[in-house]
Amino acid sequence: MASVVAKTSRRQPKTRLRGARGARDAREPRVRLDVDERRAQLVELGLTHFGERAYDDVSIDAIADAAGISKGLLYHYFPTKRAYYAATVKEAASRLVASTDTDDSAPPLERLHAGLDAYLGYVKAHAKAYATLMRSGVGVDPEIARIVDETRATFIDRLTSGFGQGLMPALDSPIARLALRGWVGFAEAASLGWVESIAEGLPAPSQREVRELLASTLMEIVRSTAASLLPSTPT
Amino acid sequence: MASVVAKTSRRQPKTRLRGARGARDAREPRVRLDVDERRAQLVELGLTHFGERAYDDVSIDAIADAAGISKGLLYHYFPTKRAYYAATVKEAASRLVASTDTDDSAPPLERLHAGLDAYLGYVKAHAKAYATLMRSGVGVDPEIARIVDETRATFIDRLTSGFGQGLMPALDSPIARLALRGWVGFAEAASLGWVESIAEGLPAPSQREVRELLASTLMEIVRSTAASLLPSTPT
Numbered sequence: 408m409a410s411v412v413a414k415t416s417r418r419q420p421k422t423r424l425r426g427a428r429g430a431r432d433a434r435e436p437r438v439r440l441d442v443d444e445r446r447a448q449l450v451e452l453g454l455t456h457f458g459e460r461a462y463d464d465v466s467i468d469a470i471a472d473a474a475g476i477s478k479g480l481l482y483h484y485f486p487t488k489r490a491y492y493a494a495t496v497k498e499a500a501s502r503l504v505a506s507t508d509t510d511d512s513a514p515p516l517e518r519l520h521a522g523l524d525a526y527l528g529y530v531k532a533h534a535k536a537y538a539t540l541m542r543s544g545v546g547v548d549p550e551i552a553r554i555v556d557e558t559r560a561t562f563i564d565r566l567t568s569g570f571g572q573g574l575m576p577a578l579d580s581p582i583a584r585l586a587l588r589g590w591v592g593f594a595e596a597a598s599l600g601w602v603e604s605i606a607e608g609l610p611a612p613s614q615r616e617v618r619e620l621l622a623s624t625l626m627e628i629v630r631s632t633a634a635s636l637l638p639s640t641p642t
Numbered sequence: 643m644a645s646v647v648a649k650t651s652r653r654q655p656k657t658r659l660r661g662a663r664g665a666r667d668a669r670e671p672r673v674r675l676d677v678d679e680r681r682a683q684l685v686e687l688g689l690t691h692f693g694e695r696a697y698d699d700v701s702i703d704a705i706a707d708a709a710g711i712s713k714g715l716l717y718h719y720f721p722t723k724r725a726y727y728a729a730t731v732k733e734a735a736s737r738l739v740a741s742t743d744t745d746d747s748a749p750p751l752e753r754l755h756a757g758l759d760a761y762l763g764y765v766k767a768h769a770k771a772y773a774t775l776m777r778s779g780v781g782v783d784p785e786i787a788r789i790v791d792e793t794r795a796t797f798i799d800r801l802t803s804g805f806g807q808g809l810m811p812a813l814d815s816p817i818a819r820l821a822l823r824g825w826v827g828f829a830e831a832a833s834l835g836w837v838e839s840i841a842e843g844l845p846a847p848s849q850r851e852v853r854e855l856l857a858s859t860l861m862e863i864v865r866s867t868a869a870s871l872l873p874s875t876p877t
Contacts (some may be wrong), residue, residue, distance in 0.1 A: 596827020
């Protein structure tokens with residue numbers, strides 16, 4: 408965050424610098440706060456706009472209008488639409504990770520259910536944004552691919568360090584890591600299918616049913632991977 | 643295929659039409675064959691080139707060179723690099739679907755194992771192309787997204803019509819479709835993780851272990867979804 412602020416405050420648009428030359432040093436802390444505030448405001452607007460429609464349908468003009476700034480100033484904070492989108496994806500991923508980080512004093516299964524409920528609630532509330540992220544060109548932008556990969560890794564770490572510990576005897580084994588990575592793919596594909604069914608008005612399971620599907624599949628994967636890792640099992 | 647031929651033969655490059663005006667009707671069947679042959683040759687070359695490196699690293703110049711034609715003529719058959727890539731993805735998907743279509747007189751579990759082995763063998767043999775397809779912007783190109791979705795749907799149909807029938811009592815229920823869709827996501831994520839580990843020289847499970855992971859997870863999903871659909875289960 409600090410580097411972003413430093414970078415943007417060095418590259419202020421000329422309109423903001425006019426008439427402020429002499430007072431620049433004295434005013435810098437104030438300008439920095441403005442830059443942070445403006446960025447936060449724009450990311451918030453981006454979350455709403457990218458959250459409600461597909462990437463291609465998001466209008467930078469409409470966002471600049473809503474923020475009461477010029478399109479040029481918006482492009483000062485985010486040089487491209489892709490960069491702006493990446494900033495909103497990063498913020499959305501942080502919020503998703505935070506909202507699914509459940510009380511670690513609760514029993515593992517309760518934590519899993521609470522985490523999955525938070526995940527599914529988030530996906531349902533941001534169905535269009537989720538579909539855009541999962542379907543449209545995650546990998547085209549390395550920055551967005553990195554955010555998605557890091558979010559997946561966070562979920563897998565949480566599973567291996569918290570909930571899964573004790574259930575799976577050799578979590579650092581290649582097959583166990585692969586099984587958990589597969590389960591994250593399961594959760595993403597099922598979540599996407601679920602919100603798409605809802606969006607298309609097709610019969611869709613309840614959130615509780617989807618949560619049960621994800622939880623029971625994970626338990627089964629943990630159980631069968633653990634069993635396959637026992638030395639007595641023929642390989 | 644017929645419409646493709648008709649389209650391309652109507653849009654022949656001028657070099658081919660020169661001097662052939664009077665004889666055009668008589669020569670049409672021969673020209674059509676040439677168009678088909680050329681397309682097939684280019685798709686074959688595309689499979690090799692897109693199969694060995696990431697999309698951005700594929701050089702259209704190198705492919706035109708290898709085919710012994712001009713870049714302009716290549717763009718006559720495929721107006722853009724994306725369109726060319728889409729044609730090779732379509733062909734690759736057909737081959738994948740065909741190679742995993744196992745002997746339907748064999749017992750269901752044997753068919754599943756044979757199909758999964760064919761799938762994993764294909765993914766391993768075309769690791770770079772698979773990673774490109776799964777990671778880089780499937781949804782950016784609606785044509786490619788459609789091919790990937792259709793391939794997934796074919797696999798799900800195969801599971802519901804052949805192997806899964808009898809095992810899962812209500813395959814047309816929303817939760818069962820979602821479970822199978824989730825499993826396809828599981829298989830894709832685990833396959834991708836597997837070939838990436840191999841490519842990075844990390845410890846990776848054997849193909850047999852990955853196949854067992856995919857098969858046992860599917861069996862478990864089928865079993866637990868079937869159990870949750872029984873009327874006696876509280877919902």
